[in-house]
Amino acid sequence: MTESFTLITGRTREQADGLHKGKDSEAYRIATTLAEMSPEDMNRLAIKDGQIIRLKSAAHFVELPVRSGTLPPGMIFVPMGPVANALIGSETAGTGMPSFKGLKVEMELA
Amino acid sequence: MSKVVENVTCTFCGCLCDDIKVEIDDNRIISVHQVCSNGRGLFTEYDPTPRQPTVAGREVDWETAVKEAARILSEADSPLIYGLSSTAVEAQRKSVELADLLGAIIDTTSSVCHGPTGLAMQAVGEVSCTLGEVRNRADFLLFWGCNPAASHLRHFTRYSLMSKGILTPNGRRDRIAYVVDVRPTTSAKVADHFIQVKPDTDFEVLTSLRALVQGKEIENEDLGGVPIAQLRELAERMKSCRFGVAFMGMGLTMSRARNYNVRELFTLVAELNQYTRFSVIPMRGHGNVAGADQVLTWQSGYPYAVSFARGYPQYGPGEFTAVDVLAREEADAALIFASDPVAHFPGAASKQLERIPTIVLDPMTNLTERMADVVFPTTCYGLDAAGTSYRMDNVPIRLRPPLHAKRPTDEDVLIQIIEAIKQC
Numbered sequence: 001m002t003e004s005f006t007l008i009t010g011r012t013r014e015q016a017d018g019l020h021k022g023k024d025s026e027a028y029r030i031a032t033t034l035a036e037m038s039p040e041d042m043n044r045l046a047i048k049d050g051q052i053i054r055l056k057s058a059a060h061f062v063e064l065p066v067r068s069g070t071l072p073p074g075m076i077f078v079p080m081g082p083v084a085n086a087l088i089g090s091e092t093a094g095t096g097m098p099s100f101k102g103l104k105v106e107m108e109l110a
Numbered sequence: 111m112s113k114v115v116e117n118v119t120c121t122f123c124g125c126l127c128d129d130i131k132v133e134i135d136d137n138r139i140i141s142v143h144q145v146c147s148n149g150r151g152l153f154t155e156y157d158p159t160p161r162q163p164t165v166a167g168r169e170v171d172w173e174t175a176v177k178e179a180a181r182i183l184s185e186a187d188s189p190l191i192y193g194l195s196s197t198a199v200e201a202q203r204k205s206v207e208l209a210d211l212l213g214a215i216i217d218t219t220s221s222v223c224h225g226p227t228g229l230a231m232q233a234v235g236e237v238s239c240t241l242g243e244v245r246n247r248a249d250f251l252l253f254w255g256c257n258p259a260a261s262h263l264r265h266f267t268r269y270s271l272m273s274k275g276i277l278t279p280n281g282r283r284d285r286i287a288y289v290v291d292v293r294p295t296t297s298a299k300v301a302d303h304f305i306q307v308k309p310d311t312d313f314e315v316l317t318s319l320r321a322l323v324q325g326k327e328i329e330n331e332d333l334g335g336v337p338i339a340q341l342r343e344l345a346e347r348m349k350s351c352r353f354g355v356a357f358m359g360m361g362l363t364m365s366r367a368r369n370y371n372v373r374e375l376f377t378l379v380a381e382l383n384q385y386t387r388f389s390v391i392p393m394r395g396h397g398n399v400a401g402a403d404q405v406l407t408w409q410s411g412y413p414y415a416v417s418f419a420r421g422y423p424q425y426g427p428g429e430f431t432a433v434d435v436l437a438r439e440e441a442d443a444a445l446i447f448a449s450d451p452v453a454h455f456p457g458a459a460s461k462q463l464e465r466i467p468t469i470v471l472d473p474m475t476n477l478t479e480r481m482a483d484v485v486f487p488t489t490c491y492g493l494d495a496a497g498t499s500y501r502m503d504n505v506p507i508r509l510r511p512p513l514h515a516k517r518p519t520d521e522d523v524l525i526q527i528i529e530a531i532k533q534c
Contacts, residue, residue: 075293085457095369097226101360
């Protein structure tokens with residue numbers, strides 16, 4: 001099963017708290033190594049909280065646990081950090097800014 | 111014996127809250143009050159004890175580290191200086207001097223946050239105001255593509271939604287707030303109205319909003335997933351408010367159309383001034399990223415993405431921005447300070463930093479430091495070093511450190527590197 005999603009990355013309070021503890025800390029690793037998906041998509045695809053999913057972009061792929069979040073169907077949120085950035089390409093459309101939000105990714109169960 | 115220091119500034123984010131109370135004992139912070147949960151760790155986790163610099167992972171004396179940094183930079187054909195955001199303007203100024211001396215490319219974290227906002231501002235201008243004006247006057251707030259409830263936790267209470275001012279004595283009850291985003295964020299929950307746009311449709315929605323403000327008819331029933339009636343109501347509320355302010359964030363700058371999204375919002379805000387008073391303030395992330403824009407602009411004429419390779423400053427977003435320079439493998443050495451690109455750049459760009467000799471200046475340990483050739487542990491401006499930072503509304507705030515410095519500042523190290531390069 002592979003399905004297309006729109007990836008949004010961004011700051012979370014847990015990510016901010018973790019970076020103060022150190023970017024090699026367990027708190028930072030946990031805060032930045034998770035995905036959120038809408039409850040509708042979780043139910044439709046029979047995915048449980050904590051299940052490991054694989055996200056693939058043109059740049060790379062990552063495997064991370066997923067949980068239910070307040071999102072519209074078709075969207076996946078990953079907190080900013082090294083895991084999310086592995087999926088982001090370096091094309092900046094002449095601005096210097098990569099596509100950290102709105103990137104198309106393929107999701108499948110790991 | 112402990113003592114309490116009041117009115118300390120938190121330099122974690124662009125709010126620069128300068129009413130923090132800290133209790134210190136033996137030059138360590140033992141408690142902190144009035145700080146938000148995002149900024150708390152900056153105070154409670156900070157360790158100001160002296161640390162030696164390292165070269166290739168081994169502790170060395172400061173002179174040896176400075177000499178090695180000077181050697182790396184002076185031998186490079188195309189060095190990159192990057193970061194500049196979690197530091198003070200005094201250090202930022204020295205980094206521009208270093209870039210000029212080396213003929214280097216210099217770029218700031220703006221390029222991966224509000225760089226597109228800078229491009230929009232250069233194209234159509236920016237009608238802005240201070241956060242003090244927001245607090246005292248604004249009766250209409252629009253948050254577009256930003257989520258202060260997760261990223262700027264005291265923004266609502268100190269400056270915008272909940273704050274009480276001269277013309278807004280009832281605080282929250284005197285203001286109407288809209289949130290526009292692709293997802294129902296925590297900020298959306300406390301707003302009066304939430305408009306959910308489909309990803310990558312902000313440009314279309316903003317253009318339609320401009321048309322509606324100008325009284326033009328739109329035939330579509332909805333646009334970007336938003337009913338036109340909802341946009342028409344927003345347009346009327348914006349035109350009829352007393353003092354409106356739009357706050358915008360990465361939802362506009364990081365998605366498709368980037369600077370063109372921001373351009374539409376800035377133009378909308380300018381056009382609203384035909385009907386009422388309306389301003390826009392970009393939600394700046396790092397504590398002094400606004401200062402980095404200021405310093406680079408007053409030193410070189412441009413806010414970020416500047417190359418001194420030809421002996422004079424050239425501006426080139428997409429050409430001299432750090433992600434592009436690294437992904438194209440053009441930089442052959444880097445000096446990184448006050449930022450952590452290995453944690454925040456796309457993989458292809460951060461991997462290039464592992465291949466080239468890299469120098470890091472930072473008060474804390476981070477992922478870029480792990481792979482750096484030379485590391486200088488410096489002070490943290492605002493905690494154990496004085497300096498000046500610019501708030502997100504470009505108001506400069508003088509930092510009053512509660513702790514004594516036991517390490518050199520970023521400025522001290524940059525001065526030493528400049529002097530050493532001159533002697534190479």
